[in-house]
Amino acid sequence: xxxxxxxxxxxxxxxxxxxxxxxxxxxxxxxxxxxxxxxxxxxxxxxxxxxxxxxxxxxxxxxxxxxxxxxxxxxxxxxxxxxxxxxxxxxxxxxxxxxxxxxxxxxxxxxxxxxxxxxxxxxxxxxxxxxxxxxxxxxxxxxxxxxxxxxxxxxxxxxxxxxxxxxxxxxxxxxxxxxxxxxxxxxxxxxxxxxxxxxxxxxxxxxxxxxxxxxxxxxxxxxxxxxxxxxxxxxxxxxxxxxxxxxxxxxxxxxxxxxxxxxxxxxxxxxxxxxxxxxxxxxxxxxxxxxxxxxxxxxxxxxxxxxxxxxxxxxxxxxxxxxxxxxxxxxxxxxxxxxxxxxxxxxxxxxxxxxxxxxxxxxxxxxxxxxxxxxxxxxxxxxxxxxxxxxxxxxxxxxxxxxxxxxxxxxxxxxxxxxxxxxxxxxxxxxxxxxxxxxxxxxxxxxxxxxxxxxxxxxxxxxxxxxxxxxxxxxxxxxxxxxxxxxxxxxxxxxxxxxxxxxxxxxxxxxxxxxxxxxxxxxxxxxxxxxxxxxxxxxxxxxxxxxxxxxxxxxxxxxxxxxxxxxxxxxxxxxxxxxxxxxxxxxxxxxxxxxxxxxxxxxxxxxxxxxxxxxxxxxxxxxxxxxxxxxxxxxxxxxxxxxxxxxxxxxxxxxxxxxxxxxxxxxxxxxxxxxxxxxxxxxxxxxxxxxxxxxxxxxxxxxxxxxxxxxxxxxxxxxxxxxxxxxxxxxxxxxxxxxxxxxxxxxxxxxxxxxxxx
Ligand code: HEM
Numbered sequence: 001x002x003x004x005x006x007x008x009x010x011x012x013x014x015x016x017x018x019x020x021x022x023x024x025x026x027x028x029x030x031x032x033x034x035x036x037x038x039x040x041x042x043x044x045x046x047x048x049x050x051x052x053x054x055x056x057x058x059x060x061x062x063x064x065x066x067x068x069x070x071x072x073x074x075x076x077x078x079x080x081x082x083x084x085x086x087x088x089x090x091x092x093x094x095x096x097x098x099x100x101x102x103x104x105x106x107x108x109x110x111x112x113x114x115x116x117x118x119x120x121x122x123x124x125x126x127x128x129x130x131x132x133x134x135x136x137x138x139x140x141x142x143x144x145x146x147x148x149x150x151x152x153x154x155x156x157x158x159x160x161x162x163x164x165x166x167x168x169x170x171x172x173x174x175x176x177x178x179x180x181x182x183x184x185x186x187x188x189x190x191x192x193x194x195x196x197x198x199x200x201x202x203x204x205x206x207x208x209x210x211x212x213x214x215x216x217x218x219x220x221x222x223x224x225x226x227x228x229x230x231x232x233x234x235x236x237x238x239x240x241x242x243x244x245x246x247x248x249x250x251x252x253x254x255x256x257x258x259x260x261x262x263x264x265x266x267x268x269x270x271x272x273x274x275x276x277x278x279x280x281x282x283x284x285x286x287x288x289x290x291x292x293x294x295x296x297x298x299x300x301x302x303x304x305x306x307x308x309x310x311x312x313x314x315x316x317x318x319x320x321x322x323x324x325x326x327x328x329x330x331x332x333x334x335x336x337x338x339x340x341x342x343x344x345x346x347x348x349x350x351x352x353x354x355x356x357x358x359x360x361x362x363x364x365x366x367x368x369x370x371x372x373x374x375x376x377x378x379x380x381x382x383x384x385x386x387x388x389x390x391x392x393x394x395x396x397x398x399x400x401x402x403x404x405x406x407x408x409x410x411x412x413x414x415x416x417x418x419x420x421x422x423x424x425x426x427x428x429x430x431x432x433x434x435x436x437x438x439x440x441x442x443x444x445x446x447x448x449x450x451x452x453x454x455x456x457x458x459x460x461x462x463x464x465x466x467x468x469x470x471x472x473x474x475x476x477x478x479x480x481x482x483x484x485x486x487x488x489x490x491x492x493x494x495x496x497x498x499x500x501x502x503x504x505x506x507x508x509x510x511x512x513x514x515x516x517x518x519x520x521x522x523x524x525x526x527x528x529x530x531x532x533x534x535x536x537x538x539x540x541x542x543x544x545x546x547x548x549x550x551x552x553x554x555x556x557x558x559x560x561x562x563x564x565x566x567x568x569x570x571x572x573x574x575x576x577x578x579x580x581x582x583x584x585x586x587x588x589x590x591x592x593x594x595x596x597x598x599x600x601x602x603x604x605x606x607x608x609x610x611x612x613x614x615x616x617x618x619x620x621x622x623x624x625x626x627x628x629x630x631x632x633x634x635x636x637x638x639x640x641x642x643x644x645x646x647x648x649x650x651x652x653x654x655x656x657x658x659x660x661x662x663x664x665x666x667x668x669x670x671x672x673x674x675x676x677x678x679x680x681x682x683x684x685x686x687x688x689x690x691x692x693x694x695x696x697x698x699x700x701x702x703x704x705x706x707x708x709x710x711x712x713x714x715x716x717x718x719x720x721x722x723x724x725x726x727x728x729x730x731x732x733x734x735x736x737x738x739x740x741x742x743x744x745x746x747x748x749x750x751x752x753x754x755x756x757x758x
Contacts, residue, residue, distance in 0.1 A: 333375050583740075
């Protein structure tokens, strides 16, 4: 018989933590740090899981430093180049060769390490939403949601760290920011009760009602599989082939044919959780809710021509805008809002199926109640480590927030974890720094590629007695996540949508009816452009048949542009417009807007430096534009006529009438070839023409008035502010910019009633 404890009767210690240790030295080989009890332990203890003979690896950061609260310990250490093992190197410019002209030696460990690591620097991009930009921030709860949810981060006064990533859906990682597309709006709340991810979009409805159609819609939207074109665009045959056949996509489609598909900035987008979620309060009462993000800067868009031009001049436009605004201290902010609905057993509201993600609840029917504020105040330090490696998942939920049976959401609950295993190289991506919970983790998940935890104990299974029964599941009063005992309707197993999912056209019609004339005109142009880029007439005709079911004027406008007959509309239902869907008609803060200031280096305006400061003081970004670089009137030139383009600006001020630049040679610079008045740089003429065409406010004073007049801009024209001094003109321009654009400049056709014109 061995000398193991089998001969020792299990006598419980007085504190119940296990049997009394034997009085003789035990033989080596005990499986756990403490001897097991006979019965399954029922009380958690904090007894150590590590035996006295064990030690974890000495804690070091990935770059060899001793960990501390100072995040510099995860950045590279020391001033000298080293190998990944920390050995200093004398030379990284030459391979180790057998003589200066001889072959490279296999023993060159530094060469092999450097090239091997480089060979593996890329990871697969996301299947969708590959192109994105992100920022860190904080969410401050107003406490107003406490009556509907017990989620701790929504309790009064709570501040929670967050990370938000915005993205386009279709394009690959290197595609342009301003493509016409839906934008992702995903926020990770690092709460004390675990991580909550709100993985939404800037459009409140989705293309499909059932996740099983997601591969279909994405295959249709992505580049054609034979030639892999076009990149980051929906203006092609496969996309319109699918959405004109699978008509539940028509509601989402009209949203991104509208100006929402080309946002001015991530900072000026709404966000939506889309699905209906179920909240529980402290008394166990449930409600159904829709999540909304409301940007404090309002919802604004580019014009289509701007979006196309920016795609060429600055494909990183949205990414740059977000980072620059945060760097300048113009922190983007949103308020989180809830539409709260009764948890009706039918999960319907006013005839709208709450499980159908192609439908909205108009805000006029159910107001959005504000429950907290998101402020993005830090840019990531490293794009790859944070923005690329972040992994969102709609199943990351916290107590008080649960999912519903929306079949789109149900499929998403599977998809994200699954895809991230491939994208992030194994099952341990939750341990990557950006994905780490800010709550204690004790998960019994073990091993796998990239394991970074050094787990103690021997019993990552339940029940156990060797680790004292740990970890214990939470008790009823310990605020654990609970799957609510929701009643599942008695039914048969089948592949079928409920009848309430079958109306695909009433809500697109409501969206159309809620637009102002100028927004309607943009929608007509967008459909005309997209369908005009399709090759197959049949596909255009089929989509026109869909538009006929939305609105006859919409259909006619697009058909005329395509040179096709407009199909006759059936009798269409009356709809009540939802003015909240329109982007026109209000005023908003101008923080973070870019104001171009055209200066004359030969005769700088005396107030230039003070004007520059005045623009910064109202959190706008001044961009000084001159024929050449350098400094003018004590202010650095940001763009020359050669490097600048109107589309970077929200408004332009003429602080002088600069003479043409020496490089304004038509044969050498296409931009310089634009016609203009003699004595004016043709690139300035072009800049002003474009600012006019894109309905941007234009201001001028002093000699700048001459430049404006030469360009044909006179007092009384909409959005043209000619004044006596820099500051009064700036004030007038900023006031106009608060409306986003000089809307009167767009000569939109007049559409019939039903619109939300104000
Ligand atoms: C309401 C509908 C949906 C919304 C609002 C939505 C939103 C998003 C967002 C915002 C992202 C990017 C997250 C990030 O920034 O990393 C994303 C990624 C993704 N989505 Fe969705 N999505 C929807 C539907 C679906 C469906 C139905 C599926 C599949 C069944 C799906 C699969 C994916 C996948 C695979 C990724 C890439 C995730 C990764 O690699 O980390 N999505 N989605």
